[in-house]
Amino acid sequence: RSNPVLSDGTRISDLINLDTREVKMRVLSDAELYQLEMEKIFAKTWVFLAHETEIPNSGDFVQRDMGSDSVLVTRDREGQVHVVLNVCTHRGMKVSTLDVGNTQAHMCIYHGWAFKPNGDFIGAPVDKECMHGKMMSKEQLSLTKARVAVYGGMIFATWNLDGPSFDEFLGDAKFYYDTMWCRTTSGMEVxxxxxxxxxxxxxxxxxxxxxxxxxxxxxxxxxxxxxxxxxxxxxxxxxxxxxxxxxxxxxxxxxxxxxxxxxxLGRKVHRITGRDPAELSAQEKLTVLPPPGLTAEMIPDVVSRLSPEQIEIMSSxxxxxxxxxxxxxxxxxxxxxxxxxxxxxxxxxxxxxxxxxxxxxxxxxxxxxxxxxxxxxxxxxxxxxxxxxxxxxxxxxxxxxxxxxxxxxxxxxxxxxxxxxxxxxxxxxxxxxxxxxxxxxxxxxxxxxxxxxxxxxxxxxxx
Ligand code: FES
Ligand code: FE
Missing domain, CATH: 3.90.380.10 (Naphthalene 1,2-dioxygenase Alpha Subunit; Chain A, domain 1)
Known part of the structure; x- marks a missing residue:
């Protein structure tokens, strides 16, 4: 474990007191800390970027920010979702300046180098054999690729290729999050x-x-x-x-x-039914008071997809x-x-x-x-x-x-x-x-x- 030092000698441990549960306000605007956060948090952990229904078709993409880095969230011909750094490997121009679009070849607007939705380098225009030089392989000229997880339709990515899996990242939260994001067979949309x-x-x-x-x-x-x-x-x-x-x-x-x-939800269920919620089964409670976005007709599907413990939480x-x-x-x-x-x-x-x-x-x-x-x-x-x-x-x-x-x-x-x-x-x-x-x-x-x-x-x- 490290204890980074800022240029005025302040250490991270001077800013947060784990015993008294206090944090110095300086953390809310310090520029050096901000840079450390980009490197130690946003470049290391999983970050939510987009919902897969924003890019339903082959070639669809959206531009997003992963911490301080611009990325493209793309879908390839096989339907796979990718997240790639939106920085051209030639001279560092943004490969795409569009917020949203569709293409199988992201062509940089500066000199025209082109990349597949998965970030692979396709080639350079005019003299295809030499304008990207012979010193590096095509693989070396690909866009930087992030690790991607799609969970309940949500697209997360991380630059930490060897770090914790997405399930490890969710940890104990997954039990609860499944009741929201993974509760129906058809799934969600934006x-x-x-x-x-x-x-x-x-x-x-x-x-x-x-x-x-x-x-x-x-x-x-x-x-x-x-x-x-x-x-x-x-x-x-x-x-x-x-x-x-x-x-x-x-x-x-x-x-x-x-x-x-x-x-x-007990008071709400009681108001709707006039009955003590303890007398009702979890499925009955969900049917009389479906969670946001659900109808009574959708409840059997929900019950079939989740554990009894999850259904208990969801209904009460x-x-x-x-x-x-x-x-x-x-x-x-x-x-x-x-x-x-x-x-x-x-x-x-x-x-x-x-x-x-x-x-x-x-x-x-x-x-x-x-x-x-x-x-x-x-x-x-x-x-x-x-x-x-x-x-x-x-x-x-x-x-x-x-x-x-x-x-x-x-x-x-x-x-x-x-x-x-x-x-x-x-x-x-x-x-x-x-x-x-x-x-x-x-x-x-x-x-x-x-x-x-x-x-x-x-x-x-x-x-
Ligand atoms: Fe992208 Fe030159 S900077 S092609
Ligand atoms: Fe509020």
Missing amino acids: LGPPQRFIIKANWKTAAEQGACDGYHTLTLHRWLGEIGPYAKKPNAEGGGADLTPEMYGVEVWTDHGHTMRCID NPPQVGNFFPNGLFEFIYLPTADGKVTGAMALHTYVPMGPDKFMFMNWILAEKDTPPEQKAAMLRISCQFLGTSGMVEQDDSDTWPHQTIVSKGAMSKNITLKYQAKYETGKPDGWPGPGHVGSGFTKDDTNWSFWQYWHELMTRES
């Missing part, structure tokens, strides 16, 4: 291209919040209870203007910085918000509607670093391929109203991140610490069937803290 916004803030302000900060909802999103959807049915779910009851549930965190908040305490370390967030939101029903939205975000005090907020809106069209249209509308920085909820969030980043540059305030000292004192609830670290009751800081623990682990790992 409802259009991702929204993109530039936020003048450090990527970690959003990412550590995405590691399941439920607490801020009571204050920053207070309007949800006062004039928003939870105000429409005051007290019908024990909620109304006071959002405090919504803050109770089960939270899960893992050794790799993945976390989730699981909500208790499903993950509603969670993150993929380092910079991904997902939301499977159950929202009460004016007619007393519950509707849902599904979204996936990434907070793509663009420098120590800037990131791109990307927002994919999702549905199951089998979701009925009118339900897809409703999910798209609801997501746009609530999520992304065009949505009411995350406008609130994206107002805080730049303030934190600016404050972290102050001569005095850079040494103020972020605190994560609210700890779960209880372990897993009785009968909880899932793995990982689990706490129940009012939301705490353990999930956010696990983000920093794994940040620290990667930042101090020997290369």
Whole structure:
């Protein structure tokens, strides 16, 4: 394990206190740390880049950023997905300047060298035998290729060719994530291209919040209870203007910085059925209150694909918000509607670093391929109203991140610490069937803290 030293002599261990669970604010804007993060985190771990329904056909591609590196996410003639560095091996021009397109030969716009979707060098124009010289083989002139994993339709990649497998990276989170991403035979699709916004803030302000900060909802999103959807049915779910009851549930965190908040569906099921949820089977509960994106007709397929333990979680305490370390967030939101029903939205975000005090907020809106069209249209509308920085909820969030980043540059305030000292004192609830670290009751800081623990682990790992 290393303890990198910054140019002023500060070590990583001076910035984070693992005993008192504090992090110095300087980490939210320090340029040297940012470069270390690109090398030790974004070049080493698995990073979410795209959904495979964005590139359904042979030759389709999208341009994305993997940390500070531009990459092309492509599909070849055999249907295989590839991720290649979008840097020409000739003189370093971007091979493609397009955000999205279709081609079997990515031709660099500078001198015309061309590459297959898998990154293999095809050749150079004009004098095919000598304009790329005779000093290097064609294999040596291929684009740099990342290792790729497609999970539940999501495309992840890493430059760490010999590092942990994707399943190892997910670790204990996989048990829970399967209930969202791998629950139907047909799988999911994106409802259009991702929204993109530039936020003048450090990527970690959003990412550590995405590691399941439920607490801020009571204050920053207070309007949800006062004039928003939870105000429409005051007290019908024990909620109304006071959002405090919504803050109770089960939270899960893992050794790799993945976390989730699981909500208790018991009150909602009781309101719909008038029955004690304990009297209903897991399949009955899923049928009366299908998770966002599902219908009652889809439940038998879901039940056939997952273990009884996973179905138990899904029907009683499903993950509603969670993150993929380092910079991904997902939301499977159950929202009460004016007619007393519950509707849902599904979204996936990434907070793509663009420098120590800037990131791109990307927002994919999702549905199951089998979701009925009118339900897809409703999910798209609801997501746009609530999520992304065009949505009411995350406008609130994206107002805080730049303030934190600016404050972290102050001569005095850079040494103020972020605190994560609210700890779960209880372990897993009785009968909880899932793995990982689990706490129940009012939301705490353990999930956010696990983000920093794994940040620290990667930042101090020997290369
Ligand atoms: Fe790409 Fe010359 S830089 S062909
Ligand atoms: Fe929020």
